[in-house]
Amino acid sequence: MIWLRRGAGILRSKVAGGLSEMRGIPKQVGSSRWQFVALAMFCCGWGGNQFSPLLAMYRELGYPSATVDAFLGAYVIGVVPGLLIAGPLSDRHGRKPLMIVATAVSGLASAVMAAAPPGELSVYSGRFLAGIAVGIAMTVGSSWIKELSGPPYEQSADAGSGARRASVAATAGFGSGAAVAGVLAQWAPWPMVLPYLVQVxxxxxxxxxxSRAPQPPPAGFRRPLWSDVKVRAAGNRRFLGVALPLAPWIFGAVGIAYAVAPQLETSRTGHWQLAYATLLTVVTLGTGVAVQPLAKRLDSVASARASLVALGLVLVGVLASAVNADARSPWAAVAVAAVLGAGYSIALVAGLREVQRIAGARDLAGxxxxxxxxxxxxxxxxxALALASAVASYTELLLAVAGMVGCSLLVVLFNSTRNVPCRSEIQEVS
Incomplete structure (x- = not known):
């Protein structure tokens, strides 16, 4: 009888939903549907960041430090076109096709890394493909989750839910990929193959x-694609005064935490280099996930409070990294990674909320x-730091970076309460 009652309830729900659609009433999709998109973002984040703790492994295999750091550059080269072009394409053709491509390419990138013979070309190719997947996922996935975190798909979500959910999905993927890959490479067989196969x-x-996630109908613009790649809202004074100075320090912070710090601690960590690099990555991104509730409370439509807190944390973290570049304390680096991870996460949410308040429907993805x-x-x-280390110490270089973070902090502070979108604009994009 219990199963009959449950079956009847499900049947009534399906019939009611069908009648609503027949009458032209948007079907209220369960709030869990955004999680389908979040899983794809998680997967692409996993594939994009699983390489980070493996940098130590490639150094042990004899690759020069400059080459290993350049592998990150290949990733960024793939990320940027994915970020800039995927948004306008998804506006025209829908979010789903682009996210399916991103998830498939993410798996392909790992397959290339696992199956290709050892060599720089295979690493560059795999990292480039992983970058393309992450670029598409971050742009299209963030916009899609934003759309599914509001009417008609979800009535109860608050205005900042989309940004926080996208941030958590990406950060969880970054952290999980790094943790699993690092552990497998340190203790499991086939360290150059098995971590990548798991991601596949x-x-x-x-x-x-x-493929099961609902999506809003695409706009299907008839104008040339290049006209959409040029985002009109990029000239917004709020974007230039707050979001732009904040942006480079989001991933600049994590780059220092788990790409620069492990390299500086090589002499202290010995054969535990890979495990230590994994620990720093997990601490950085784990802290990022943990501070998400704080990022929610800090966000304010009337000021750049969250951005200021984020830049303050990054500044403290970079200064501490500069001091530890001389001291070379592995445990101090772990504490610094936590500070930089908190700054990264709050900055990511703060910047996305600024963008979502600035952009209209046409410019959101772009x-x-x-x-x-x-x-x-x-x-x-x-x-850049690896190349510059030939002429200056890491302590001096990180102090210079801290100076640049401080300048960005002052710019955001000056513009904190300027050019705030009016209430009607905020309601429109939220």
């Missing part, structure tokens, strides 16, 4: 999940992509 397996159910492209430029910081 993860991609399969995520691909199925994202401006989100541009913002992420600017933020991913921070991943080039470890490569």
């Amino acid at each position: 397996v993860v991609a399969v159910p995520c691909l199925v999940a994202v 401006l989100t992509g541009l913002y992420y492209a600017l933020s991913y430029a921070g991943f080039l910081l470890p490569t």
Whole structure:
């Protein structure tokens, strides 16, 4: 009898939903549907960041430090076009096709890394493909989750739910990929193959999940694509005064935490280099997930409070990194990674909320992509520091970076309460 009653309830729900659609009433999709998109973002984040703790492994295999840091550069080169072009394409053709492509390419990138013979070309190719997948996922996935976190798909979500959910999905993927890959490479057999094969397996159910997610109808613009790539809202004074100075330090912070710090601690960590690099990555991104509730409370439509707190944390973290570059304390680096992880996460949410308040429906995906492209430029910081280390110490270089973070903080402080969108504009985009 219990099963009959449950079956009848399900049948009534389906019939009611069908009648609503026949009458032209948007069907109220369960709030869990955004999770299908989040799984795809999680998968692409996993594939994009699983390489980070493996940097130590490639150094042990004899790759020069500059080459290993350049592998991150190949990733960024793939990320940027994915970020800038995927948004306008998804506006025209829908979010789902682009996210399916991103999830499939993420698995393909790992397959290339696992199956290709050892060599720089295979690493560059796999990292480039992983970057393309992450670029598409961050732009299209963030916009899609934003749309599914509001009417007609979900009535109860607050205005900032979309940004927080996208941030958690990406950060959880970044952290999980790094943790699993690092542990497998340190203690499991086939360290250059098995970590990548696991991500291929993860991609399969995520691909199925994202194909089931509902999507708003595409706009289907008839104007040339290049006209949409040029985002009009990028000239907004609020974007230039708050989001732009914040953006590079989002991934610049994590780059220092788990790309620069492990390299500086090599002499202290010995054969535990890979496990230590994994620990720093997990601490950085785990802290990022943990501070999400704080990011929610800090966000304010009347000021740039969250952005200021984020930049303050990044500044403290970079200064501490500069001091530890001389001290070379592995445990101090772990504490610094937590500070930088908190700054990264709050900055990511703060920037996305600024973008979502600035952009109209036409520019949401495009401006989100541009913002992420600017933020991913921070991943080039470890490569720049490695090249500059030939003429200056890491302590001096990190102090210079701290000075740049401080300048960004002052710019955001000056513009904190300026050019705030009016209430009607905020309601429109929220």
